[in-house]
Amino acid sequence: MLGVPPFFKEIFEHLPNSLSDLISWREMLGEVTSLSNRMITKKGVTEAKSKIIPLLGIDIEIVNELPDELLNVSNGEQILKLYFLQIMKAQKMFLDLRPKRFANNKGKLSWNPNGLWAELDGNFAEGIRMVYEGYYKNNDVLFSTGLEKSRLIKNDWSDEKKQEVIEVFKTHFSNGRGEKVAFTMEGFQKSFTEIFKTLVKNKIKLDKNFLYLGIMLVTLYASLSEIDESFDVSKIFNQI
Numbered sequence: 555m556l557g558v559p560p561f562f563k564e565i566f567e568h569l570p571n572s573l574s575d576l577i578s579w580r581e582m583l584g585e586v587t588s589l590s591n592r593m594i595t596k597k598g599v600t601e602a603k604s605k606i607i608p609l610l611g612i613d614i615e616i617v618n619e620l621p622d623e624l625l626n627v628s629n630g631e632q633i634l635k636l637y638f639l640q641i642m643k644a645q646k647m648f649l650d651l652r653p654k655r656f657a658n659n660k661g662k663l664s665w666n667p668n669g670l671w672a673e674l675d676g677n678f679a680e681g682i683r684m685v686y687e688g689y690y691k692n693n694d695v696l697f698s699t700g701l702e703k704s705r706l707i708k709n710d711w712s713d714e715k716k717q718e719v720i721e722v723f724k725t726h727f728s729n730g731r732g733e734k735v736a737f738t739m740e741g742f743q744k745s746f747t748e749i750f751k752t753l754v755k756n757k758i759k760l761d762k763n764f765l766y767l768g769i770m771l772v773t774l775y776a777s778l779s780e781i782d783e784s785f786d787v788s789k790i791f792n793q794i
Contacts, residue, residue: 598671
């Protein structure tokens with residue numbers, strides 16, 4: 555991928571090759587260029603930080619310089635909390651959740667976000683929130699409605715076709731309602747390969763919103779796989 559900055563090359567290495575069948579390379583490279591410019595210029599970072607700070611609570615702090623303490627299991631829970639806070643409540647989200655952006659500080663999560671922020675389109679944001687809430691509240695109607703609002707299933711499909719896509723997305727959550735979840739890059743790649751295969755089969759096209767979400771998920775998995783523990787994702791989500 556000529557012209558793609560190293561950070562994004564690293565991200566794309568963890569996403570299935572079939573991504574190119576779902577998002578046009580022209581649109582993808584255009585978004586990568588815009589995001590890269592934000593990382594370099596820091597444009598909009600101050601405003602984005604000011605909007606998210608009130609959401610964080612007392613256990614997550616934004617810092618300009620990270621302390622030299624390794625991440626632990628509690629920090630992993632805090633990173634998951636941060637992911638859900640951004641998805642469920644934030645307007646502008648910081649996408650880079652790699653381990654290098656975090657450190658432990660006497661039980662708190664110190665977070666040093668860079669300039670990689672983005673804003674989901676309204677319908678997509680609402681749809682993804684419905685997907686998460688539908689899953690963790692065990693509400694299948696809300697779950698499927700969220701997928702439809704996010705343009706991942708279509709209203710005029712047969713029930714059988716809808717169910718195929720619904721099930722592959724449920725599988726991605728790894729039975730997170732009933733047991734702790736281990737986050738591994740291998741598991742992420744396997745899950746997203748199945749999701750992408752199903753979307754390609756059903757002629758779904760993705761846009762920049764899914765690219766933003768993909769970046770967040772890859773970097774989230776990078777942090778949690780480094781901590782190498784299992785997490786009660788349902789409990790963390792329901793605390794948001």
